[in-house]
Amino acid sequence: MFDDSFSSVDVSEITSAERELIANGLNPMEIQNLCNVHAAVFKGSITDNQTTPAFQKPGHPVSTMKLENLVITSLINDELLPCLKKWQQDGKNEKYLQRMRSALKDLLKIDKHYTRKENLIFPLMDKYGITAPPKVMWGVDDEIRGWIKDANKMVNSKPLPDKYEIERSIEKATKEVLEMIFKEEEIMIPMLDEVATPEDWYAIAKEEPELGYTLISQPLPWKPTAEEIAEGKKKQPSSVAQELNQMAMNLAKTQDLKPKSESKPKKKMSVHERIAQRSKTEPTSLEFPSLDSINVKFDSGTLNLAELTALFKVLPVDLTLVDATDHVKWFSNSPDRVFPRTKAVIGRAVVNCHPPKSVDKVKKILADFHAGTSQKNEFWINLHGKIFVYIRYYALHDEDGNYLGCLEVTQNVTHIRGLKGEKKLLNG
Amino acid sequence: MAEKVIDFEVPIKVLADEYPDFVQIMYDLGFTKIKIPGMINSVGKFINLKKGSRAMGIPLEKIANEFSQRGYTIKNYEQNK
Numbered sequence: 001m002f003d004d005s006f007s008s009v010d011v012s013e014i015t016s017a018e019r020e021l022i023a024n025g026l027n028p029m030e031i032q033n034l035c036n037v038h039a040a041v042f043k044g045s046i047t048d049n050q051t052t053p054a055f056q057k058p059g060h061p062v063s064t065m066k067l068e069n070l071v072i073t074s075l076i077n078d079e080l081l082p083c084l085k086k087w088q089q090d091g092k093n094e095k096y097l098q099r100m101r102s103a104l105k106d107l108l109k110i111d112k113h114y115t116r117k118e119n120l121i122f123p124l125m126d127k128y129g130i131t132a133p134p135k136v137m138w139g140v141d142d143e144i145r146g147w148i149k150d151a152n153k154m155v156n157s158k159p160l161p162d163k164y165e166i167e168r169s170i171e172k173a174t175k176e177v178l179e180m181i182f183k184e185e186e187i188m189i190p191m192l193d194e195v196a197t198p199e200d201w202y203a204i205a206k207e208e209p210e211l212g213y214t215l216i217s218q219p220l221p222w223k224p225t226a227e228e229i230a231e232g233k234k235k236q237p238s239s240v241a242q243e244l245n246q247m248a249m250n251l252a253k254t255q256d257l258k259p260k261s262e263s264k265p266k267k268k269m270s271v272h273e274r275i276a277q278r279s280k281t282e283p284t285s286l287e288f289p290s291l292d293s294i295n296v297k298f299d300s301g302t303l304n305l306a307e308l309t310a311l312f313k314v315l316p317v318d319l320t321l322v323d324a325t326d327h328v329k330w331f332s333n334s335p336d337r338v339f340p341r342t343k344a345v346i347g348r349a350v351v352n353c354h355p356p357k358s359v360d361k362v363k364k365i366l367a368d369f370h371a372g373t374s375q376k377n378e379f380w381i382n383l384h385g386k387i388f389v390y391i392r393y394y395a396l397h398d399e400d401g402n403y404l405g406c407l408e409v410t411q412n413v414t415h416i417r418g419l420k421g422e423k424k425l426l427n428g
Numbered sequence: 429m430a431e432k433v434i435d436f437e438v439p440i441k442v443l444a445d446e447y448p449d450f451v452q453i454m455y456d457l458g459f460t461k462i463k464i465p466g467m468i469n470s471v472g473k474f475i476n477l478k479k480g481s482r483a484m485g486i487p488l489e490k491i492a493n494e495f496s497q498r499g500y501t502i503k504n505y506e507q508n509k
Binding site: 133 | 461464465466469470471475479482483484485
């Protein structure tokens with residue numbers, strides 16, 4: 001029965017992948033290659049489910065990553081580079097140029113592959129104290145994105161740049177993409193294999209569909225078997241994991257992760273001011289009206305947990321809270337966030353959640369908040385030329401003026417900016 | 429003085445721990461990320477010179493030549509990988 005259901009999914013999975021690839025402009029010749037991959041992957045899980053290593057099972061994040069890498073490698077070695085060579089030899093042949101254009105357009109989709117890695121895999125490395133490699137790798141990912149964009153722009157510009165410039169640009173981009181694949185598979189994955197548990201991979205697998213895939217359709221859902229979970233418990237903690245954890249702890253010690261404001265509160269109010277403040281507002285507290293319910297009593301009213309949860313869902317802004325140690329603590333998970341967040345981000349150092357090129361700006365804002373020299377900051381961007389996004393940062397303080405963290409408020413203000421005239425309740 | 433050996437199949441961390449000039453030589457060869465704190469202690473345990481050469485696109489031959497010139501004996505290095 002297991003085999004039957006799997007083999008039928010197998011077929012539909014492959015055909016839908018084929019359709020998508022063709023629709024996306026991939027040379028049908030490559031499909032054959034992909035089918036072989038699929039077939040190999042599925043063969044393992046159908047005939048010998050118990051002994052197939054988890055990494056090779058469809059839907060396991062490592063298997064998904066490797067499948068994408070295979071398609072990307074094939075796109076480069078079997079389509080893009082051969083077409084480049086043939087076009088080089090006969091510069092007038094539009095057909096090869098056209099195929100290079102569509103291959104580069106496909107290659108741009110590597111963004112999803114990197115985004116999943118940066119938002120799901122890197123947090124896992126962080127968790128086990130592997131912090132330097134993901135930072136370095138994120139920087140290279142961003143460079144590669146840039147090189148592919150450059151090459152793509154070149155083949156689409158008019159007049160066409162010099163042949164050799166195009167060649168250099170494509171060769172640079174593809175060489176770096178292939179090197180990154182090697183780093184992912186030969187360095188990153190073995191490192192993670194030392195430390196990550198089946199539960200870790202499961203947590204990642206559940207969040208992957210939301211971020212999307214590169215040139216493959218959504219893989220089957222994967223879940224670790226009871227045996228794998230048991231096996232994972234046996235192997236933990238490996239000596240390397242222990243060492244890495246030790247490193248992380250030492251690092252935490254040297255970085256002094258205590259809330260910085262505890263040691264030197266900048267905005268502390270005088271006792272007099274505090275008493276005056278207290279007499280005006282009542283501190284927030286909890287109420288337990290019955291055994292199974294809790295209310296949060298604010299100075300201005302009381303909310304129960306259901307109300308609080310519902311409130312954050314409909315607030316027309318996306319909130320993310322970074323605590324006083326600059327680690328992500330919470331985000332409001334409204335269904336249509338401007339920037340999707342995954343649960344893997346919770347507990348991460350905020351400097352590790354940004355591409356290296358924007359890290360300095362983030363650090364500066366937080367440093368100013370800690371120092372009390374600034375209380376808010378704002379940015380606005382035009383996303384894909386369609387969505388106007390307004391992003392604000394606020395320093396949070398408790399009633400005594402101690403720094404609590406930073407609140408990010410992101411809002412799609414496209415609609416608001418377009419409002420004209422008036423619409424009144426009274427007008428009916 | 430004991431013979432200095434660069435084994436291309438040994439983790440980079442082992443070589444870095446053993447030979448004080450290793451990191452600088454690697455840096456000068458183009459492995460610029462090697463000096464970033466935490467890299468040798470993490471990636472360095474999983475990567476040897478053969479893998480490093482491919483990951484960074486720095487030819488094995490160039491690495492072997494440089495270490496030979498610095499008086500190292502080269503081990504487990506075949507040009508046709």
